[in-house]
Amino acid sequence: MSGAGHAQFRYTQTPSKVIHLRNLPWECHEDELIQLCSPFGKVVNTKCNVGANKNQAFVEFAEQSQAIAMVSYYASSPDPAHIRGKTVYIQYSNRQEIVHNKSPGDVPGNVLLVTIEGVEAGDVSIEVIHLVFSAFGFVHKIATFEKAAGFQALIQFSDAETACTAKNQLDGRSIPRYLLPPHVTSCNLRISYSAHTDLNIKFQSHRSRDYTNPYLPVNSTAFEGSLQPGLGTDGKKLEPESNVLLAAIENMQYAVTVDTLHMVFSSFGPVQKIAIFEKNGGTQALIQYPDVTTATVAKEALEGHCIYDGGYCKLHITYSRHTDLNIKAYSDRSRDYTIPNPNIASSQLSGVPSASTTWQTHLVTSEYPNSGYAAAGPVDPSQEPSSWPPGASPAAGSIHTGFQPDLRPGVSSPPYYGK
DNA sequence: AGCACA
Numbered sequence: 206m207s208g209a210g211h212a213q214f215r216y217t218q219t220p221s222k223v224i225h226l227r228n229l230p231w232e233c234h235e236d237e238l239i240q241l242c243s244p245f246g247k248v249v250n251t252k253c254n255v256g257a258n259k260n261q262a263f264v265e266f267a268e269q270s271q272a273i274a275m276v277s278y279y280a281s282s283p284d285p286a287h288i289r290g291k292t293v294y295i296q297y298s299n300r301q302e303i304v305h306n307k308s309p310g311d312v313p314g315n316v317l318l319v320t321i322e323g324v325e326a327g328d329v330s331i332e333v334i335h336l337v338f339s340a341f342g343f344v345h346k347i348a349t350f351e352k353a354a355g356f357q358a359l360i361q362f363s364d365a366e367t368a369c370t371a372k373n374q375l376d377g378r379s380i381p382r383y384l385l386p387p388h389v390t391s392c393n394l395r396i397s398y399s400a401h402t403d404l405n406i407k408f409q410s411h412r413s414r415d416y417t418n419p420y421l422p423v424n425s426t427a428f429e430g431s432l433q434p435g436l437g438t439d440g441k442k443l444e445p446e447s448n449v450l451l452a453a454i455e456n457m458q459y460a461v462t463v464d465t466l467h468m469v470f471s472s473f474g475p476v477q478k479i480a481i482f483e484k485n486g487g488t489q490a491l492i493q494y495p496d497v498t499t500a501t502v503a504k505e506a507l508e509g510h511c512i513y514d515g516g517y518c519k520l521h522i523t524y525s526r527h528t529d530l531n532i533k534a535y536s537d538r539s540r541d542y543t544i545p546n547p548n549i550a551s552s553q554l555s556g557v558p559s560a561s562t563t564w565q566t567h568l569v570t571s572e573y574p575n576s577g578y579a580a581a582g583p584v585d586p587s588q589e590p591s592s593w594p595p596g597a598s599p600a601a602g603s604i605h606t607g608f609q610p611d612l613r614p615g616v617s618s619p620p621y622y623g624k
Numbered sequence: 625a626g627c628a629c630a
Contacts, residue, residue, distance in 0.1 A: 223627095225626080225627055225628095227625050227626060227627085228625045228626090252628065255627075255628050256626090256627075256628080260625085261625090261626080261627070261628085262628095263627075263628070292625090293625095294625055294626080296626080296627095298627060298628090299627060300627075300628080303628080304628080305628090306628075306629065306630070308630090309630085
């Protein structure tokens with residue numbers, strides 16, 4: 206009998222909680238498979254459109270007994286299973302579970318591929334990208350490029366966990382509007398994993414950065430005029446780059462202390478020294494970084510932005526001619542963070558009024574609803590200071606935190622100094 | 625009508 210042969214075949218099949226279905230109708234949908242199989246048990250996974258003709262599929266049950274029930278039922282049933290009128294043949298799969306082919310972009314890694322939708326390459330600076338992604342951990346390297354998909358960036362983190370956190374928080378969201386040029390209303394981030402593990406950045410430029418190596422040569426020709434005022438070809442006065450920034454604070458409706466400036470400028474790297482002084486009836490400050498690269502990053506990110514929302518305490522930043530500030534005494538107008546001083550540290554802890562330090566997190570929270578984004582920077586102080594040049598500020602734990610809690614005047618303070 | 629990797 207021919208039936209005996211079939212029976213023989215069936216009995217030699219190793220049972221599996223996965224069943225193989227064939228002779229399915231064209232582009233059979235998962236719903237149709239579930240409808241067919243769920244009377245026998247709980248379907249936990251499917252894989253459709255399998256095989257050369259895309260007319261096969263796999264269904265995985267929660268329990269092998271459920272698969273056995275289904276195979277047994279149709280083995281002895283006078284009317285076969287059918288979908289859309291086609292007879293469906295069912296047997297155990299020769300595998301014990303369904304494994305989905307992950308597309309490369311779904312395989313986690315420490316490097317993210319970010320597509321910034323709806324912008325020109327010039328609309329989003331690498332500094333802004335750095336600022337946004339630094340909220341989740343130390344960003345090692347960034348490379349940007351333009352592809353058919355649009356403006357893209359590769360962001361390298363220390364590990365896949367950090368990258369995953371950033372991806373989960375930022376995928377599908379938009380960069381805060383105040384970090385974008387006025388004509389850009391929104392720019393959604395599409396984030397997948399890159400197959401890269403270590404980007405090969407050859408020089409610091411307007412399209413690539415290596416934050417682990419501040420001494421990497423700067424490719425001046427790779428900078429465009431708008432990003433490098435010192436190298437502009439428009440005849441503007443040359444302004445040599447420096448590791449010390451001169452910040453003029455305009456419309457200073459609220460007090461700006463060294464603590465305020467330290468918090469704001471520490472987002473880009475360790476701040477070594479700060480000095481505040483009056484000049485020409487306005488307030489200015491000198492902020493010293495260990496290297497020019499960090500200063501450049503800070504300058505590009507902060508220029509023209511306001512410490513407080515509403516246009517208050519607007520920063521106008523240029524390079525100072527100084528390279529090493531001579532800070533004589535600790536005060537509310539000057540600070541040398543390269544000199545460890547426990548007394549100062551404790552007086553900071555108790556002496557900083559809640560309204561003294563700020564960044565614009567209230568804007569961030571409106572752009573990233575429910576994300577916990579502003580507070581999301583899981584800073585691991587043990588992780589990164591070694592990457593920065595020696596002599597980093599004692600407050601190095603606050604570096605590369607990106608956005609920090611907003612302590613606008615009158616807004617109560619999260620325990621930023623509390624550790 | 626007969627087992628998923630690229």
